[in-house]
Each structure stands twice: as structure tokens, then as C-alpha cells.
Amino acid sequence: MDAGLNAALWVLRFAFLALLWLALALMARALIRDVRAASRAPAATLGRLVVMTSSGQPPPGAVFALDAVTTVGRDLGSSVVVDDPYASAQHAVLTFRGRAWYVEDLRSTNGTHVNGAPVAGVTALAYGDEIRIGDVRLRLERGRG
Amino acid sequence: MTGLVADAAAPALPGFPRPRARPRELGLLIAIVAALSVGSLSLGLLRTGRLEPADGPGLLLYAVGLLVAHVVLVVAGRRLDEVLLPAAAFLGGIGLLVMERLPQDLVVQEIGPWTLGLGELQLLWLGMALVVATTIAVGFRSDRWLRLYKYTWAAAGLFLLALTFVFGTDANGSRLTLQVGPFGGQPSELLKVILVVFFAAYLAENRVLLADARVRVVGPVTMPPLPYLAPIGAMLALALGIVVIQRDLGAALLFYAVFLALLFLATGRLSDAVIGLLLFAVGFLALAALFPHVQQRVATWLDPWADPLGGGFQLIQALHAFARGGLVGTGLGAGLPEIAGRPPIPAIHTDFPLAAIGEELGMTGVVAVLAAYLVLVERGLRIAASSRDDFRALLAAGLSLVVGVQAAIIVGGNLKLIPLTGITLPLVSYGGSSLLANAIVIGLLLALSDRGAPPPEPPRRGRLVRFRRRPGVAS
Numbered sequence: 001m002d003a004g005l006n007a008a009l010w011v012l013r014f015a016f017l018a019l020l021w022l023a024l025a026l027m028a029r030a031l032i033r034d035v036r037a038a039s040r041a042p043a044a045t046l047g048r049l050v051v052m053t054s055s056g057q058p059p060p061g062a063v064f065a066l067d068a069v070t071t072v073g074r075d076l077g078s079s080v081v082v083d084d085p086y087a088s089a090q091h092a093v094l095t096f097r098g099r100a101w102y103v104e105d106l107r108s109t110n111g112t113h114v115n116g117a118p119v120a121g122v123t124a125l126a127y128g129d130e131i132r133i134g135d136v137r138l139r140l141e142r143g144r145g
Numbered sequence: 146m147t148g149l150v151a152d153a154a155a156p157a158l159p160g161f162p163r164p165r166a167r168p169r170e171l172g173l174l175i176a177i178v179a180a181l182s183v184g185s186l187s188l189g190l191l192r193t194g195r196l197e198p199a200d201g202p203g204l205l206l207y208a209v210g211l212l213v214a215h216v217v218l219v220v221a222g223r224r225l226d227e228v229l230l231p232a233a234a235f236l237g238g239i240g241l242l243v244m245e246r247l248p249q250d251l252v253v254q255e256i257g258p259w260t261l262g263l264g265e266l267q268l269l270w271l272g273m274a275l276v277v278a279t280t281i282a283v284g285f286r287s288d289r290w291l292r293l294y295k296y297t298w299a300a301a302g303l304f305l306l307a308l309t310f311v312f313g314t315d316a317n318g319s320r321l322t323l324q325v326g327p328f329g330g331q332p333s334e335l336l337k338v339i340l341v342v343f344f345a346a347y348l349a350e351n352r353v354l355l356a357d358a359r360v361r362v363v364g365p366v367t368m369p370p371l372p373y374l375a376p377i378g379a380m381l382a383l384a385l386g387i388v389v390i391q392r393d394l395g396a397a398l399l400f401y402a403v404f405l406a407l408l409f410l411a412t413g414r415l416s417d418a419v420i421g422l423l424l425f426a427v428g429f430l431a432l433a434a435l436f437p438h439v440q441q442r443v444a445t446w447l448d449p450w451a452d453p454l455g456g457g458f459q460l461i462q463a464l465h466a467f468a469r470g471g472l473v474g475t476g477l478g479a480g481l482p483e484i485a486g487r488p489p490i491p492a493i494h495t496d497f498p499l500a501a502i503g504e505e506l507g508m509t510g511v512v513a514v515l516a517a518y519l520v521l522v523e524r525g526l527r528i529a530a531s532s533r534d535d536f537r538a539l540l541a542a543g544l545s546l547v548v549g550v551q552a553a554i555i556v557g558g559n560l561k562l563i564p565l566t567g568i569t570l571p572l573v574s575y576g577g578s579s580l581l582a583n584a585i586v587i588g589l590l591l592a593l594s595d596r597g598a599p600p601p602e603p604p605r606r607g608r609l610v611r612f613r614r615r616p617g618v619a620s
Contacts, residue, residue: 005194012187013476017506019180020513023235026176027520030169030228034527099413100353124353128534141533 045143046096049080052130052137057083065143066101070094072133073106086110086134092119094140101125101140110134162222170215173231178208181238184477188246191478199478200245203268207241210272214279218591221283226528226594232520233278233572233587237271237580239514240573243501244494246477248487251494252575263494263575270577274584281588292536295346299380302339305332306387333388333396334569334582337551338589340384340400341407341543347377348411349535356412366416377404392438395554395568401425402550407543411535446564462489463497463559466504467511474507481505494575496567499559514573515556522549528594541593544586548572 045065051058058081064070070079073091082091088108095102105112105119112119113132125131131138181204188199198204211234218225241264249262261269291298309323309332322331348355351373359367368374381404388396405421433439441456449457449464466489469480481488481504490497502510525545532538548571558565569579 005190008196009187009190009476012183012190014473016180016184016187016477017473017509017513019176019183020235020239020506020510023173023176023180023231024513024516024520026173027228027232027235027517030173031520031523038527038531097357099356124357126349126352126535127538128349128536142535142538 047143048141050139054136068096084134084136164220165222170227188477210275214275217279224596225591235517236572270580274580277584278588282591285592292346295343298339299343302336331578334578344407345539352411395566403547442564463500466500470504470507474505477505498573518552
């Protein structure tokens with residue numbers, strides 16, 4: 001094999017490896033940018049309540065970041081104030097107990113429903129579950145997103 | 146934001162959405178195609194002595210396929226991840242180059258008037274994989290049909306596997322391939338995707354119970370209540386049982402590792418990981434006691450030179466290949482001396498493509514491939530972390546881990562870090578079943594990454610897990 005061909009082969013070999021790593025570096029840059037953007041985004045919370053349907057306040061689409069103990073009701077002192085004629089003043093309480101969310105009905109007049117079933121006692125919730133209080137439907141979502 | 150509900154109720158095909166540019170994906174794809182072209186040029190120069198690509202039309206078709214996939218995703222207008230497709234294209238492209246470089250008569254298939262060799266077949270499968278991945282990425286709108294029919298899916302997957310066991314064709318002493326007419330496939334590749342869907346759906350539905358209603362085992366070690374562990378345990382046991390009897394040890398290891406990872410992700414309990422690893426040790430010892438071929442694998446791993454022309458042959462050849470490759474490799478086409486026209490490693494295109502990469506691209510190339518898997522797994526876990534409900538989070542995590550763990554198992558086996566188990570290197574190895582199964586994974590991950598999607602519907606049934614926390618229950 002003559003010297004020129006040999007040199008060209010060497011150049012191509014190393015150019016190939018260099019270009020492979022260039023592509024990887026570009027991917028890595030995209031990942032780092034996303035990590036930076038995520039760190040600038042609002043800090044993760046324990047969970048979020050998203051209003052799916054409601055007749056008045058809060059409007060559909062409203063999002064509440066949840067504390068470890070979140071009360072829901074018509075009372076203005078509630079963490080999530082639900083202005084619905086069928087909601088009680090102290091209607092329900094959501095609690096985060098280490099690994100999961102639980103909901104408890106506070107002996108409300110019309111009850112609390114999860115995925116269509118009435119709540120009795122302390123009931124475990126999964127992310128994606130739908131809570132109905134009066135005519136307001138709320139969905140529990142994971143804290144990030 | 147009244148659109149929230151309206152979107153959820155909208156028909157599946159709401160006319161044509163507005164296209165959304167994906168500049169990052171396009172840039173990465175161009176960089177990858179440029180790198181592959183130079184690789185192909187170096188292979189062509191070595192073969193012919195002229196500066197021409199080794200398989201110009203093949204590479205061009207691959208580039209066109211990637212471009213079409215990119216355009217389809219742009220036209221679909223969904224806000225999908227832009228790094229997943231390039232990372233998969235990177236691995237697929239390196240696989241294509243390796244298959245074009247290997248002797249083309251390793252696999253020959255006649256389709257109609259054409260006789261296709263290894264590289265052409267791999268290109269065909271890659272094209273189909275791109276179609277599958279983009280179709281799922283664009284068409285997958287609702288996860289209901291995955292979530293609600295999880296037992297149906299799992300049963301179908303196990304049935305397919307059992308069918309292979311009865312009617313399958315033998316290859317290398319294992320019965321893994323199901324032949325239907327001219328089409329052959331390895332159902333265990335598809336089963337890995339189905340199992341992840343089942344695990345994610347079951348764990349998401351019962352996550353709170355498994356995580357919070359703990360039963361004490363010993364001291365601080367607790368486990369989930371047995372009645373709620375039984376369905377998923379039974380499914381796992383069935384899958385493991387079939388693949389172990391089929392001697393598909395790599396698949397068994399993969400299924401168990403992914404199950405354990407998902408259980409730990411769902412419950413967040415260290416106890417589950419500890420018990421799972423202990424059970425793995427017990428199961429491994431039991432298998433080694435029951436099956437002589439497991440003992441043989443371990444013996445080969447510990448000392449392949451004990452039987453250099455028999456059981457240890459492939460592994461020794463692979464180690465020599467890595468050693469010859471060194472830091473930067475011999476260059477594409479310059480390595481892999483053939484013994485009587487065959488590469489020294491018989492399964493180099495399925496189980497040992499990493500040895501080919503290690504010899505011709507050196508450690509630099511091997512680490513590049515591993516880094517691409519890392520990118521895939523990072524993207525998958527990021528998609529999982531930003532999912533809004535449990536099922537999507539567990540599904541995204543499980544899908545990315547199934548690719549990452551499979552790569553780790555076969556790379557570890559090739560490098561003699563763990564006993565060798567026959568399993569493909571995802572997206573790089575030759576093989577239709579493997580490529581299509583991994584294409585489904587990439588497509589689902591892309592679909593799950595959609596940040597503009599309407600929220601998924603809540604679980605349909607009113608069935609709700611109810612329990613009071615008793616003082617006696619460990620937490």
C-alpha cells in the first residue's frame with residue numbers, strides 16, 4: 001500500500017472517531033441544557049391539584065401546588081377554596097404521608113368522590129386520580145411537569 | 146384553559162395540526178449522518194483503494210429514512226423529545242456500518258427476486274424500525290388501551306412465548322425462534338416490551354398499597370402485602386419459567402432486573418431492593434444446581450482458557466479482538482482476520498457486535514456506543530420524572546431501563562465482566578425482532594415525552610383501594 005493511501009486511511013479513521021464523538025458531544029450539550037432549564041423551573045412540589053371542571057371559582061385549568069396537609073372546602077381558610085353550592089365549608093383534607101397522598105372526607109354533606117366512588121375513611125390516592133367535591137372535579141398530578 | 150376538557154374529548158384525528166420545527170433533532174441527525182459517511186468512506190478506501198463510500202446507496206437510504214422520520218415528526222406537530230431519535234439513529238447507524246463491514250454471507254435471505262446479504266437485510270430492518278417508531282410516536286395518543294388491558298397483553302405475550310416453546314425452531318441448542326411461513330422472529334424480544342407495560346400498569350394501580358401497607362419480615366426489613374404482590378409475582382414467575390426452560394438466560398436476567406428496578410421505583414423502599422437481590426442470589430444458586438448449562442456458563446466466564454476450542458472459544462476470540470483494537474482500533478475493515486472465510490466469532494453479528502466495534506474502532510468507539518446508551522437512558526428517565534401520573538412515569542422508566550439493562554448485560558458478557566448470556570445489543574445487533582422491539586420502545590418513549598398532550602383520563606373503574614392505617618402496620 002503506498003504512503004498516500006495509508007495517510008488518507010489514517011485521516012479518515014480518526015476523522016470518523018472524532019465525528020462520532022462530536023455527535024455525542026452535541027447530544028450531551030442538549031442534555032445539559034435541559035438539566036439547566038429544569039433546575040431553573042419552579043421547584044418540585046409534593047403534588048398538584050388541577051381543576052378539571054367547575055361552575056365558578058376556581059376556574060377550570062387552575063393548578064394548586066399542594067402542601068403536606070391541604071384542606072379543601074368553601075371556608076375561606078381552606079388551602080384550596082372551592083366555591084361550589086354543593087361543597088361544605090370544611091369538605092375534605094388531603095395529606096401526604098411520606099410516600100403517597102391520602103384523602104379524608106370531613107363529614108361533608110354531599111361527600112367526596114374519587115374516580116366516581118364515595119370516600120369512606122382515609123383513602124389512598126394515586127397520581128392521575130380524580131377527586132370530585134360538589135360539582136368540582138380535581139385531578140391529582142405529580143409535583144413536577 | 147377551558148381547552149383542557151375539550152382536548153381530552155376531541156377526536157383522535159383533529160385535522161392537520163400546525164407543524165413544529167425540531168432544529169435540535171435535525172442538527173444532531175446531520176452530525177450523525179456526516180460521521181457515518183466518513184466511516185463508510187474509510188471502509189471504502191480500504192476495500193477498493195479509491196475514495197468512495199463502501200455502500201453508498203445503503204447509507205443514502207438510511208439518511209433518507211432518518212430525514213423522512215424527522216419530517217413526519219415535524220409535520221405531526223407534537224412536542225416530542227428531540228434527542229431520542231438521534232441517539233437511536235447513532236446506534237443503528239454504527240450497527241449498519243458494522244453489518245456492511247462483516248462478511249455479507251453470514252445471513253442471506255431471498256425475498257422475491259432479490260438475494261439480500263447481511264448489510265442489506267439490516268438496512269431493511271432499520272427502515273421498518275423507523276416506520277414503527279415514528280408511527281407509534283405520532284399515533285399514540287391515549288394510554289388507556291395499554292393500561293386497561295394489561296392482563297390481556299401479558300397473556301398474549303406469554304402465549305406467544307409458549308407457542309415458540311412448542312413449535313419453535315432450534316438454534317444453538319435453544320429454542321427461541323418462531324417460524325411462520327417465511328417470517329421468523331424471537332418473541333422474547335417483544336415480550337420484554339409487553340412485560341414492562343404490564344409491570345408499569347400493575348404497579349401504578351397498586352403503588353400506594355405496595356408502598357405503604359407493609360408487612361414486617363425481619364427487623365427493619367419489610368415487604369409489600371403478599372396478596373397484592375401475587376399477581377405480578379405470578380406473571381414474573383411464568384415469564385421466567387418459560388425463558389429459563391428455553392435456556393434464554395439473558396432474557397431471564399433482563400426480565401428480573403427490570404421488574405426489580407420498577408418495583409423499587411414504585412415503592413421507594415430499600416427493603417424491596419434488598420429482598421429482591423437476595424431472591425436473585427437464591428434463584429441463581431438453584432438454577433446452577435438444577436441446570437448443568439448454567440454451571441458451564443459460569444465456568445466459562447471464570448476461565449474460558451480451560452476449554453479454548455470449545456465453550457470458551459467465542460469469548461477468547463472476543464477478548465483478543467478487544468485487545469487488538471486497543472485505544473483507537475485498527476480502522477474499519479482492517480481488523481477481524483478470517484479463518485477459512487469466516488469471522489472467528491460465529492455470533493459476531495448478533496451477540497458480539499461490540500467485539501467488532503472494539504477491534505476496528507477501539508476503546509474510543511466502544512465508549513462512544515456506551516455513551517449513546519447512557520443518553521437514551523437519561524432521556525427516558527427524564528421523561529419519567531416529568532410525567533404527570535404514575536403509569537406514564539413507570540412506563541417511561543421501565544422502557545428506558547429495559548434498553549439500558551439489556552445493553553449492560555450483553556456488554557458485560559462480551560467483556561467477561563459477568564457470565565455471557567446470549568442476548569442482542571439493542572439497536573446495534575443484526576436481527577429483525579430485536580430492532581423492531583427496540584423501535585417500539587423508542588416510539589413509546591417519544592410519545593410519552595409529549596409535553597403538550599391532553600392529560601390522560603383517570604382510571605375508569607371506581608374500584609378504590611381503601612384501608613385504614615393501623616398502629617400495628619410498619620411504615
